[in-house]
Amino acid sequence: MTVLLLAVSGCLGAGARYVVSSLVQRRSRSWVPMGTTVVNLLGAFLLGCVLGVGTSSPFWTGAAGMLGGFTTFSTWMVEVGGLGAGTQPPWKAILHLVVPMVLGVIAAALGYYLTS
Amino acid sequence: MPTTTVTQPRSRTSTRTRVLGGLAVVAGGLLGSGVRATIATALPMAPGEFPVTTLLINLAGALLLGVFLARHRRLNGSRWSLRFWAMGALGSFTTFSAFSVEVFQLLDAGSPVVAAWYVGFSTIGGVIAALWGDSWGSRAR
Numbered sequence: 001m002t003v004l005l006l007a008v009s010g011c012l013g014a015g016a017r018y019v020v021s022s023l024v025q026r027r028s029r030s031w032v033p034m035g036t037t038v039v040n041l042l043g044a045f046l047l048g049c050v051l052g053v054g055t056s057s058p059f060w061t062g063a064a065g066m067l068g069g070f071t072t073f074s075t076w077m078v079e080v081g082g083l084g085a086g087t088q089p090p091w092k093a094i095l096h097l098v099v100p101m102v103l104g105v106i107a108a109a110l111g112y113y114l115t116s
Numbered sequence: 117m118p119t120t121t122v123t124q125p126r127s128r129t130s131t132r133t134r135v136l137g138g139l140a141v142v143a144g145g146l147l148g149s150g151v152r153a154t155i156a157t158a159l160p161m162a163p164g165e166f167p168v169t170t171l172l173i174n175l176a177g178a179l180l181l182g183v184f185l186a187r188h189r190r191l192n193g194s195r196w197s198l199r200f201w202a203m204g205a206l207g208s209f210t211t212f213s214a215f216s217v218e219v220f221q222l223l224d225a226g227s228p229v230v231a232a233w234y235v236g237f238s239t240i241g242g243v244i245a246a247l248w249g250d251s252w253g254s255r256a257r
Contacts, residue, residue, distance in 0.1 A: 002153070003154055003157055007149045008146070010145055012142070012145075013145065013149070014144065014146075014208040015141055015145065018138050018204075019138065047216070047217045051221075064213075064214070067213040067214075068149065068152065068211040069148070069149045069207075070213070071211055071212035072208065072212060073177060073211055073212045074206050074207060074209065074210040074242075075202075075207055076242075077182075077239075077242035078181050078182055078246045078250075080242075081243050084247070100212075104215070105223070107216065108213075108219075108220040109223075109224075112217075
């Protein structure tokens with residue numbers, strides 16, 4: 001039952017990621033893959049908010065599933081690898097690795113302290 | 117490895133194509149989230165301990181996405197398979213939100229060393245996995 005709830009909420013999150021990351025990416029002129037970055041930081045902030053509310057309810061399971069599907073680790077890693085292995089200067093890959101990593105934890109903490 | 121990845125700027129796509137693309141992502145997302153939920157239920161983690169389940173899922177997802185994108189490029193795959201597999205299934209199989217929250221929980225629990233190991237394994241391991249997957253998938257066959 002939990003697996004089903006997680007799968008269904010996760011696929012809704014994936015659909016939302018498609019919409020948001022496409023909208024952001026289309027407006028971006030930056031070398032930074034802004035679509036993935038915005039989605040991931042927003043998702044980390046929101047999961048922090050939900051964590052602050054509490055992890056005991058089924059609401060937590062649904063929200064965690066949805067935000068798990070909304071955010072993506074694999075795309076981020078492939079983007080970092082692409083920046084590092086391409087013709088781009090290596091600092092771009094390092095920056096795209098370190099900045100979302102640090103901001104993600106800050107976003108999660110911010111969300112948590114906002115709602116707890 | 118070129119920097120083109122999952123989200124590509126699209127200028128002349130019809131609404132119908134976008135909606136169908138979204139449905140392909142949702143269908144792939146059901147698969148990816150379902151597999152992640154199955155693994156997470158089989159290997160549950162207690163908050164504050166090293167999040168080995170998320171780590172394994174994220175590393176496996178980065179490796180598979182590297183392989184998939186390289187094969188897709190080599191074989192000139194369709195945008196539908198890109199939506200379903202890359203953005204849908206492998207995108208939602210892995211998770212950034214849980215990663216960030218787990219690092220925060222480890223720091224909050226007073227385990228900065230464990231948090232640092234977790235971040236190091238995830239990010240450096242993830243990049244190596246993605247690049248390894250790419251070179252593996254790029255091989256002729």
